[in-house]
Amino acid sequence: MQMLGTRNPAGSLPENQRAALISLLADDDPAVYQLVRSKLLSYGEIACEWLRPQALSSDPKMRRRVQEILSLHARRKSDAAFLEYCRRSGEELDLEEASGLLAQTRYPETNRAAYSALFDAWTETIRSRLKPRGTVEETLGTINQFFRKSFGPTEARAFIEDKRVKLSGPPRNFAEQAVSMFGHELYEVFFKGYTMKQWGRSPEEIPADVLKRLPFRFNYNQSYYFHRHQGLPKNGYTEVVAGILMHPRISVHYGVLHAPETPTAGYDHVIFTGPLDEWFGYSFGRLPYRTLDFENFVVDGDYQGCPVMNYCDADVPFTRITEHKHFAPWQSYEKSVLSREYSREATPDDERYYPVQLAEEQATLQTYRTAARESHGVSFVGRLATFRYIDMDVAISEALEAARCILRARADKVPAPTFPHERILTRW
Numbered sequence: 001m002q003m004l005g006t007r008n009p010a011g012s013l014p015e016n017q018r019a020a021l022i023s024l025l026a027d028d029d030p031a032v033y034q035l036v037r038s039k040l041l042s043y044g045e046i047a048c049e050w051l052r053p054q055a056l057s058s059d060p061k062m063r064r065r066v067q068e069i070l071s072l073h074a075r076r077k078s079d080a081a082f083l084e085y086c087r088r089s090g091e092e093l094d095l096e097e098a099s100g101l102l103a104q105t106r107y108p109e110t111n112r113a114a115y116s117a118l119f120d121a122w123t124e125t126i127r128s129r130l131k132p133r134g135t136v137e138e139t140l141g142t143i144n145q146f147f148r149k150s151f152g153p154t155e156a157r158a159f160i161e162d163k164r165v166k167l168s169g170p171p172r173n174f175a176e177q178a179v180s181m182f183g184h185e186l187y188e189v190f191f192k193g194y195t196m197k198q199w200g201r202s203p204e205e206i207p208a209d210v211l212k213r214l215p216f217r218f219n220y221n222q223s224y225y226f227h228r229h230q231g232l233p234k235n236g237y238t239e240v241v242a243g244i245l246m247h248p249r250i251s252v253h254y255g256v257l258h259a260p261e262t263p264t265a266g267y268d269h270v271i272f273t274g275p276l277d278e279w280f281g282y283s284f285g286r287l288p289y290r291t292l293d294f295e296n297f298v299v300d301g302d303y304q305g306c307p308v309m310n311y312c313d314a315d316v317p318f319t320r321i322t323e324h325k326h327f328a329p330w331q332s333y334e335k336s337v338l339s340r341e342y343s344r345e346a347t348p349d350d351e352r353y354y355p356v357q358l359a360e361e362q363a364t365l366q367t368y369r370t371a372a373r374e375s376h377g378v379s380f381v382g383r384l385a386t387f388r389y390i391d392m393d394v395a396i397s398e399a400l401e402a403a404r405c406i407l408r409a410r411a412d413k414v415p416a417p418t419f420p421h422e423r424i425l426t427r428w
């Protein structure tokens with residue numbers, strides 16, 4: 001981020017010199033052009049006013065160069081506005097507002113109000129067109145279907161209240177959490193087999209927290225999340241991230257592996273998003289993960305009528321089937337690509353998907369976390385570096401929070417936090 005150039009007092013250039021300077025912008029010598037360009041940029045906002053009429057010049061070279069300077073200036077201004085917003089908002093940062101301001105650092109001409117309105121309308125459309133069925137979370141429809149009833153929300157709540165197992169203390173594991181939330185029948189049919197397949201362990205060995213994050217509702221809302229706006233970027237997250245990275249002050253280098261012996265050498269500060277144990281060369285052992293094997297297949301037409309269907313029975317070897325075309329219902333295809341997911345323990349060569357957080361792993365994790373806190377010049381951000389399962393919205397919000405904390409630390413000349421996400425967690 002760079003503040004706007006303000007070294008020269010605005011408007012201090014006499015009219016004739018200003019005209020001469022601007023005419024040199026179209027000079028054939030690139031060195032002259034670079035000199036004039038940086039001189040104009042140093043005048044900041046006022047130079048943009050001088051240049052704007054030239055954006056319609058009949059000389060294409062002049063037009064192009066003027067537009068480039070205007071656009072660079074606008075991006076710098078947006079950078080400053082984004083930075084100022086992050087500093088000013090502190091704990092109260094509004095994710096939607098921050099994303100809009102961040103988008104303007106790349107596309108300053110973006111009309112944020114219009115985009116917000118479009119996005120609201122779009123999520124509503126998606127919600128009405130996506131009718132996911134068979135998801136693991138319970139809804140009023142499932143309760144009625146399963147118990148052959150026709151309850152309204154209040155009756156269903158009372159009915160499930162009766163089914164709940166009243167424990168004498170807090171639930172000690174996943175199974176106790178489940179039966180205390182909705183009783184034995186729903187637990188046995190929808191959760192027990194699925195959990196055993198997903199984690200490769202009995203629900204009695206799994207912490208109660210794993211279930212607590214799933215929504216349990218007494219209405220017909222089948223969304224997995226409670227958020228007001230839900231949707232996917234039209235062309236996927238890769239394009240969103242590529243757009244963010246297309247910034248004059250960001251360069252991307254692939255295949256740069258960090259060396260555990262000298263991990264921060266040559267950098268002011270490293271933000272590490274890889275696995276926490278890998279950062280330390282696995283010196284305290286490996287943190288365990290579950291991974292997935294995907295079995296892809298293609299059919300004609302529509303296979304399951306929804307994006308994701310969970311298979312809760314223990315004797316079906318896969319956990320779920322994803323039918324990808326239903327994530328983009330505005331597109332239409334005759335054929336359909338699907339993936340069956342098989343969960344298993346990750347080996348060192350596998351992609352790490354779900355962190356396994358049992359008692360033994362907690363001890364290893366704490367050792368790594370202590371080592372991390374004793375390190376300098378590095379912040380650990382994201383699901384792998386903090387050894388947690390997090391959803392995309394949380395990953396994005398934590399990344400913004402991390403940027404804010406690290407920038408603030410730099411400005412205050414104090415060490416950046418080791419785990420910036422803890423700043424958010426302690427607020428909750």
Ligand SMILES: Cc1cc2nc3c(=O)[nH]c(=O)nc-3n(C[C@H](O)[C@H](O)[C@H](O)COP(=O)(O)OP(=O)(O)OC[C@H]3O[C@@H](n4cnc5c(N)ncnc54)[C@H](O)[C@@H]3O)c2cc1C
Pocket residue numbers: 256257258273274275278292352353354381382383384389390391392393395
């Ligand atoms: C199977 C699965 C399904 C999911 N489904 C959903 C869903 O439906 N909805 C939802 O909201 N979220 C979902 N998520 C969660 C979502 O994918 C994550 O929250 C998000 O991707 C986390 O972003 P991240 O940047 O922390 O980690 P990642 O996206 O994993 O990025 C980590 C980055 O670090 C890089 N890296 C790793 N090691 C190194 C290294 N040694 N050196 C340099 N770079 C390294 C990687 O290449 C990668 O680019 C799912 C996750 C999984 C695993």
